[in-house]
Every structure is written in structure tokens, then in C-alpha cells.
Amino acid sequence: MSSFTLSPSLGWPAGGAIAAVMLLFAVVSVVRHACGKGGDETVMSCVRRTLICLIIGAMALTPSVASATTSRAVNNTDVVVAVDVTGSMAVTDAQYGSAQTVTRLQAAKQAVQDLTEAYADSSFAALRFGASGTLDVPLTPDEAAINNWASTLTPEATSVSSGSSLDAPLDQLVTTLKSIREAHPEHAIVLYLITDGEQTSSKARRSFSTLRSYLNDAFAVGVGSTKGGKIPLIQDGISGKDGTTEEQWVTDPDTGQPGVSAMDEDNIKDLADEMGGTALFVSQSDTLANGRSAQASNKWKVTVTTKQRTRLTPVIWPLAIALTVLLAWEIGAGAVLSRRLL
Template sequence: MTLSPAFPLPLVVAVFVVLLGFVVWQLVSRGNRSRRLSWSLRAAMVVLLLLVALRPGVSGGGGVEATTDVDVFFVVDTTTSIVAEDYDGSDPRLDGVRSDIVDLVEAYPGAKFALLSFDSSAIVRVPLTSDATAIANASEVLAPEITIYSTGSSISQANDLLASTLERAEQAEPDRSRIVYYFGDGEQTSSAPVESFEDSAQFVSGGYVFGYGTDAGGAMREQTGYYDDDKSDDGYVTDDSGSPARSVIDEQNLRAIADQLGVEYAHRTAPGGAPRADASASSIRSDSDPSGGGVIELYWIPAAALVLLVAAEAVVVLRRLREIRAAADRQGSGA
């Protein structure tokens, strides 16, 4: 059995101790049997959450395993313009992003990967992991922000998050190379000034800025957050005249980001052939391990159990809310 914590182990333990302490206190202080049962389930959730964070695994089959001492960071623009339909003809740009991420994951066997995305805010969707499947799956479910919540896109929204994420990775394992891929169209519609990615450059060993879109631009489907039977949103984003708005690529902005990061720029117009930044020769090695050629991660088992418990908790909460509402209605009618 192996453990590969998603966060520094002291932090995982500290959070676990605080959460478990609170749950146990609630469990002991509750006299009602049903309340104790609810808090017992919550205690189980905390334990399952710990197991997910610890990322347990078992050794895989024997053989020669390629190991890459490289951390690869994917930074994806998920503002509304990323679904503009001018990639490989009339496909959404996001299709190209997904395709390129899958190809790049395969290009770095044995590496660790992280996935960041940004629209009105920037988040780490997948922290550094050696589970390449997790990154591929996460990229497949990437979705743009809801249109009505959009307040304009800033191409530098992720600059602070990327810098802090890279810095933590460098502090944890300074001998590893760090490669950054930025995926976007360069369109700046926010009134906020464009900020620089230069704070990240000191931690970057190589990478690319991939640009998507055309000078002619493409229309963007509205993103409502729910889908019809055809699995697509209805309607297009419109401009002030009521006509479909068009998003165009801004390669000048994208090249500026590449210069700030110290990486190269590439315009992506069709699937396949995505250029990759080469890791240094010292970063790639083959390890012979007759007892196990890899790690089979098992965190998905407690994660699945955690999802079931959370669903059960949601049902209980909804039931109690209905009971409270019914009681309030009875009191109102009695008055």
C-alpha cells in the first residue's frame, strides 16, 4: 500500500483532526438518537474525505516503468469565448483544448499533472497527480462559465494562482522540471487591466501558449448550465444589435503571455500535432521494479462512498426542510 497525499501531509492531518474533533463533539453532545445517527454518518464522511486526500494505492505489475521528473501544468481559459465555433471549421474551441490536453498527457509518461482553469475566477481543478486518467477525465468535463454570470473575461485571471501553485511545487520538489501549457484565445473583454505572468517565469522550465480561434471569429452558444435532449445549449450570445456576437482571437495578447512565461506560442487550428516542450534528458529515466511497475490508485473507492453519503445527507436535509415548511404552514393556518 502506498500513499500519495494530494496536499502536504501535515495540512491533511491538521484539517482532519479539526473536522473529526468537531464531529465527535457534536456526536457526544446529541441526546436524540436520530441526531446521533446523522452525526455518525458525517464522521464517516470525514474519514472517507481523509482517505481521498491521502490517495492510497497498490503496486502494479512488474516490469520497466518510464518515470519523468516533470510537473506539467495546464491552464485553461473557460470564459464564454472558449466555445466560439471557429476551431477546425465550425467546432467549439474547447474541443481543441480537450484534444490537445489528451495528446499532451500521453506525451509525458510518468509525469505529474495539474489542471487549472479560469473565467471570472481561477481555480485548481486537479492538483498535481500522477494519475493521467484523472486529468484526461477532468478535461472532458470542462465547461465554460454560465453566460448570465459573465462580467467580461481577463486573460490574466490565473496569473496569481499559477505563480503560487508553481512556487509550492518548486518548494516541495525543487529538482523536478515544471512545464506550463496555457490554452486560450487572448480576448480581453474585462475592464480590468491585463496583468503579467512574469512572477511565474522563474519556476517554468518550458512550455507553450496555445491560441485558439480565427481572425474572422466565431459565434458563441449561450451557456445556461442545463441542457436539452440534444445535449447543447439553445441560442447564441448576442451583441447590442441583437445579432450573434463573434469572438476573435488576439494573438498579440497570447504572444505577450508566452514572452512573460518564457515559453513558445503556437496557433492551434485542428486536432493532432500539438507541439510539446521537451523535458531535459536528466528528467526522464527508466526504473526497473520487479515487484511493481507502477501504482494503481484506489482513492476513487472512498470517493464513491463519500458521494453516496453526501447524497443521503442531501435527502435527509431536504426532508427536514419540507417538515419545517409544513409545520410553518400549519402554524400559519392555525393563526
């Protein structure tokens, strides 16, 4: 079902201002003519000029027809986001676009929101990794689902942690990326791996080079600081800030003192190199707001979704035709008057 609405292409502030000015001009034109201040202006000239102002004002408001549709144009770029949720991601030593210090996981959440805005109308898949990697959101064009997923992320409970291992998401990433590549061989696939780069497991880390054949581009995104901070104790069933308890810390068994975790820049750079991508480090001045890959696709496809959305179709052409006729009439009338005055 369709309905008529106004949807200014320049936005309501600019479109509304233009419409208001044109309406004011139209009123002034009528008042001047009624008061005899229009000189030798005829009634027809006054009507014509008033209509020109009103039509320009109406065009600024962009009359549109709203109709419900399940079709959607989707960019041929598939963005896979993997977020570290190990206990060290609860350390409060990160900054993201401001001087405020937040947990590493909070910085990661803000990064995910910036990515969905940077890749508007693309498709996304999301996974988290701690002791293991889990695909939480299969490939979908619904960026709201990714933002909702990110908002629910909490650090892994200390009781299930067995030491941070950066290759925990590798098996799930291989499976996910392989299935996306096979289903969409023509698409550009971009991976964002968001982590503090900490590797505390005694096992040797596997290389991420196995992902190269499935990717067009990759980014290893570092959150946290090299100075580091104390690791909060995270208990099952606790729902404090990011799931952490207050004023309780993970103890270093060697010293008996609260353990300190720091972002490992070298590991993050190594991950980026293995994937054939780029290392990025978020901070007070650096975010992912402009982190769109140069390898993103410039091609689009139309898909059918289960979610119904509203499509606005501007209906400007009748007004444009009327305005063209009136302007031509105004110019012609002016030319005739000029000849008479000669």
C-alpha cells in the same frame, strides 16, 4: 502474486508472424526428414534444427512473468495545464488536426489528450479559468485523471461571466507553481496555457512574468480563428454540445446583434513572451502531438502509488542460453561434416 504470460516485445502482429513462420519451418523440417528428403541428415540434426526454430518462435512471443506492483517510475517533469473555459471557448471556429470545425473548448480537450501522451510517465496538474482560476487536479502521475478532467470541461455559464480576463488564473498559477517548485526543486516544470486570448474586461491585465521564476518552459496555446464566430448563449443547467444552447447567441449591447469573438494572436504572443516561453496555434495541420518541451527532464524517480498495476518481466535468458548452445552445436556439426567431405 505472479503469473506466466506472453507479451511480444515487437507487438502481437510482428511477434505472432515470426512465431508462426518459425513453427512452419519446424514442421517442414520434421516432414522432410520423415519423408527421407533431408539427404544425409541424421535424426539428431533434425531434432536440433527443429528446436532452433521453436526456440526462436518462443522468443518472438517474449515469455514474461506478470506481477502486481505499486511502484512506478516517474519522469521528473511536472506539466501544469490551464484551460480557458470562458463563454467564448464555446465558439465553433477551431480546427485540431483535421478539416472538421469544432468548438475552441473541444480543440483544447484534444490538446490536453495529446499532452498526456507526449509526456507519458510525467506528473500533471490541471486548472480551469473563467471568472476565476480553480485547481481541479493537484499534481499527480495519473494521466488518466487529467484526460477524464478534460473530458468534463464545459464553458462557463453566460450568467456568471463578467467579461474575459486573461489574468484570471494568475493567482492560482502562482500558488500552484510555487508549491510544486518548493516540493520538487530538482524537477522541470512546464506550463501549457490554452486559451483563445480574448480580453474583454475593462481592467488592465496583470503580467504573467511573475511565473518565470517557477518555470523551466511555458507555452501559450491559441485555439480558434482570427475570423471568429458568434458566441452561443450558455445557460445554467443546460447540457447541449459543450453545455451550450442551440441557435441562441450572446447579444452585443452596442449593436443589438449577436456578438462575435475572435482569437487574439497578439495577446497569446504577449502571454508567451511574458512567461519566457513559446506561442503555439493549433489548426488543421498543427497540434500538440509533438509539442513536448526541449526542457523536459531526462531524470526519473521511483514512487509508490495507491493504484496497483501489473508489471511484466520478460524471461528470455533461458531460451537465449538454449539457442546459443544449439547454434554452437549446429556450427560445430557443420564444421565436422565439412572436414569429412574433404
